[in-house]
Amino acid sequence: MAGSKCSFPSRDEVEHFLSDLPPSMNRYTYEGKEQFDQILKIEYDRFERSLHHLDPNAPEISEYFVIAIDPSSFEKEFLLPDPIAGLRLFYHAALHILILRMTTPEHAQAAMALNSEVLETLQPMGLFRALQGFGGVNIDVGNGSIKQPDWGWGPIRRSRGDPQRPKVVVEVAVSETATNLRNNARLWVDPVRGRANMAITVKVNRKKPQITIDTYEWDSVSQYPIVIPFHHIFGGAPEIPKETDVQLGRQHLVNFATSPAVFAEV
Numbered sequence: 001m002a003g004s005k006c007s008f009p010s011r012d013e014v015e016h017f018l019s020d021l022p023p024s025m026n027r028y029t030y031e032g033k034e035q036f037d038q039i040l041k042i043e044y045d046r047f048e049r050s051l052h053h054l055d056p057n058a059p060e061i062s063e064y065f066v067i068a069i070d071p072s073s074f075e076k077e078f079l080l081p082d083p084i085a086g087l088r089l090f091y092h093a094a095l096h097i098l099i100l101r102m103t104t105p106e107h108a109q110a111a112m113a114l115n116s117e118v119l120e121t122l123q124p125m126g127l128f129r130a131l132q133g134f135g136g137v138n139i140d141v142g143n144g145s146i147k148q149p150d151w152g153w154g155p156i157r158r159s160r161g162d163p164q165r166p167k168v169v170v171e172v173a174v175s176e177t178a179t180n181l182r183n184n185a186r187l188w189v190d191p192v193r194g195r196a197n198m199a200i201t202v203k204v205n206r207k208k209p210q211i212t213i214d215t216y217e218w219d220s221v222s223q224y225p226i227v228i229p230f231h232h233i234f235g236g237a238p239e240i241p242k243e244t245d246v247q248l249g250r251q252h253l254v255n256f257a258t259s260p261a262v263f264a265e266v
Contacts, residue, residue: 008094017095020180022062030069030098033077039065044086044137047102062175062251063102070096071144083136083148084247091185093144103136106204107172111151113136114202117252118153118228125243130234132156134166142193150186152196156232168233169196173203185216225249 002073026046028039043065069077071093076172078089078098088107091100101107115133122128128153134152141147168189173181185201188194216223228246240246 009097014097017092017097018051018066018099019185020177021066021099024176025062025064025066027066028068029075029182030067030073036067038076039067040084041098043102049168051104062145064105064175065100067098067100068096074098074146079138079146083138088136088148088150089138090147091145094144104174106174106206107150110172110202110204111170115151115153117245117248117255121248121252123248127243129233130156132164133171139165139194141187141190145193147184147187147194153233155236161233162235166196167235168198168200168228169194171199171201173201174206178203185214187215189218191218195248198228200226226252 021211026043028035028250030036069091074091074093078084078091083089086103088101088103091097092099119128119131132155134149134154136148136150138146138148149166149169150172151170152168154165154167158164169185171181171184171188177210181201181203185199188196188199197217199216201212201214201216205211213226215226215228226248229249230243230245233246
């Protein structure tokens with residue numbers, strides 16, 4: 001990655017890219033690992049204090065912070081075999097911007113509750129153990145940019161030449177705007193960038209027990225029911241009659257939306 005040859009982005013480009021994220025998030029410039037460790041402590045402490053003093057009339061709490069970092073430093077410091085626990089990242093290489101999101105209970109629990117519903121539908125097909133989960137792993141989304149999904153699925157057995165990356169992706173949003181959530185979904189299903197067959201978005205309302213679920217493919221958006229075509233998630237056609245599309249109908253969505261885990265911290 002030839003980070004030293006990249007031109008610096010304009011301020012307007014950076015501001016436009018960040019415009020759909022919470023305005024209360026803090027911004028930093030990367031100065032080394034020791035400074036980053038200090039930033040992590042500051043941000044975690046701030047966020048923990050905010051969660052324990054929720055005020056319905058207060059501005060939305062931001063679990064985000066942003067670091068300006070050049071591509072070569074990002075590659076050296078952040079493209080590690082083990083991701084940083086409790087964080088999700090999106091690095092935009094052209095803008096030299098690293099967006100970091102502290103994983104909240106809502107993010108983790110919503111992703112796991114949806115995963116449980118999907119696995120339940122696969123059990124009668126005998127495919128309960130045929131999926132690989134993708135959570136917090138670095139995925140190349142083109143031009144040196146990296147993004148980590150909240151969750152995703154792909155087949156454990158892949159055809160020759162098929163890259164190890166999620167075919168269906170889950171994005172959970174709490175404080176970010178609906179526009180930002182849509183943009184993330186569209187990035188994932190972009191056939192050049194995210195290369196996923198489908199993105200499922202979950203918007204959790206922190207102030208009341210309400211969620212909104214949408215599904216995205218490259219040429220469509222839908223809400224109910226959630227149908228994941230078999231070939232989208234497994235990369236091939238069904239082989240026996242009981243192997244069908246993954247359908248999360250009304251009862252599955254009710255189970256997910258009323259899961260105690262999803263709203264345990266709301």
